[in-house]
Amino acid sequence: MKRIVYSFLLSLTFLHVLAQAPPNYYNGTATLTGAALKTALKTIITNGHQDHGYNGLWTGYQTTDRDYFYENDGTVLDIYSENASGADPYNFTITSGQCGSYNSEGDCYNREHIVPQSLFNSASPMVADIHFIRPTDGKVNGMRSNFPFGKVGSASYTSLNGSKLGTSISAGYSGTVFEPVDAFKGDVARMIFYFVTRYETQLSGFTSGNMLGSSSFPGLQTWELNQLLAWNALDPVSPAEISRNNASYAYQGNRNPYIDNPAFVNQVWGTPVVDTQAPTAATNVAATNPTSNSVSLSWTAGTDNIGVSGYEIYVNGVLYSTVTGTTATVSGLNPSSPYTFYIIVKDAAGNSSLQSNTATATTLAGPAGGGSCGTENFENTPAASSGYATQTWTNNSITWTATDSRTDQTINGKAITVRNGNLTSTAVSGGIQTLTVTAQLKFAGSDGSLNVEINGVQVGTIPYNATTPTTTTISNINVSGNVIIKLVNPVTGNRVAIDDLSWTCLTSLATSETAKDKSAFTIYPNPVKNHELFVKGENLSKISKAEIYDLSGKLLQNISNPFKNSNKISLQGISKGVYIIKTDMTSAKFIVE
Incomplete structure (x- = not known):
């Protein structure tokens, strides 16, 4: 836990005295509201x-943002790394810790504009x-980018102190937001209140950033x-803020009036509605269109007295993701497996x-390899912005x-430029055999190529x-196991839009596939000749059903008692390619020539 020294406790009363503004500083406000x-x-x-x-901010931080309230060690008080209830993951020295370049959390601190x-x-x-520019970890500052502040449902990034970037579940907004930890949510709110007050006459000339209003009052978008x-009500003014x-x-x-007199907040904007009423449950949840690795879900919306902010999807009792609509596709599932799904409705x-x-639904039989492993259409990228920054988003659990x-350019719908x-993915299972992507040069520059790396090794280029x-x-990339996909732009200054990225699993074909138990069978020859699939093995006559699937999971044939009278299946009408035969005992992959 934090160490709060005895001398600090003794001086707490004195600190509150110092928190008072100079006499008559707020003269003329006593009878005003709104x-x-x-x-x-x-x-x-x-x-x-x-x-x-x-540059003067570096000097200002020497007195404004020192930690004499938690560790009490004089290090930088950084709201993006401070752990208010335990040990900090790292600390910055006020003079030597300034950025500089950074790659990871804890490298250095820079100047974070709470209003970008x-x-x-x-x-x-x-x-x-x-008053609204804080010293914060460079990496976390970069991840926050210019996104507004809000409540995160599904996080795409979480800092070491628990600050999150992800999809908003704040009522009225469904874009990407950044959420600080609870201990500093009020700090953020009061800094933004200061900004829209100090600069209220200039707001009409500012960009909204999905947060600022275009008029002096109320000065912020409603959501x-x-x-x-x-947040202001959740996290009252602290001694650190007063100091x-x-x-x-x-x-x-000058001063922040909403720290000096917290009552000003409600006197200007009104008392926030305290929402204690739970939403009604979602109904008519249906699981349809199963493939070998995904199931489509739909449901009837819940209702709320103020507003529904999102829907939590649970797969086999475990939270899978949070969405704002009433349909979703659950992907990354195992083939030939039963799953249960239910929904919890949330409000802000x-x-x-x-x-x-x-x-409930059961996924179809799937290939051991060679099928489509994943796609990325960039429709979940952050809101369109012409500014260059680090962009982060999540789609299909990646x-x-x-x-x-930047996020304002298009190819086939939204693209990342x-x-x-x-452009880098998190780890993707299933290996990778081929990769397809669309690219286009935007603005000025010369023709070139992107480098494609798999697990840090270049495997090809994209012109x-x-x-x-x-x-x-x-x-023929042919990398098995978990892979990280990375597309690198090596040409300085070229701005390259990327869209419609997809890849296939790694195929590892053999002349036969045999399981380790007596329910197994071997296909011969493999590849199959003359559209006749022959098998050999024990207990073939006991197999009650055989199903033939293509690599997308589409069922092509369903045969009852396939080996009751012979050990072959006719594949007439099936074109050349790779297929799966699934029985009530086992499954195997084969090629049709």
């Missing part, structure tokens, strides 16, 4: 504001306003305002519905990270040009 109060506070906190420039500077074109004095009001406000006033000459306050009805990339970076999208397949 927009009028917000405008009065804007005038007060604009007066005296001294702009020390962007891309929204106001990095203009002054906003770009250097210490973001509601979420921040809830930071005082130090920021000494450094910059975290209330959960009762469990829905349970649906998390993708694209560095130095990589400049001086790469691109500016005229038309080019689709390329790399064959």
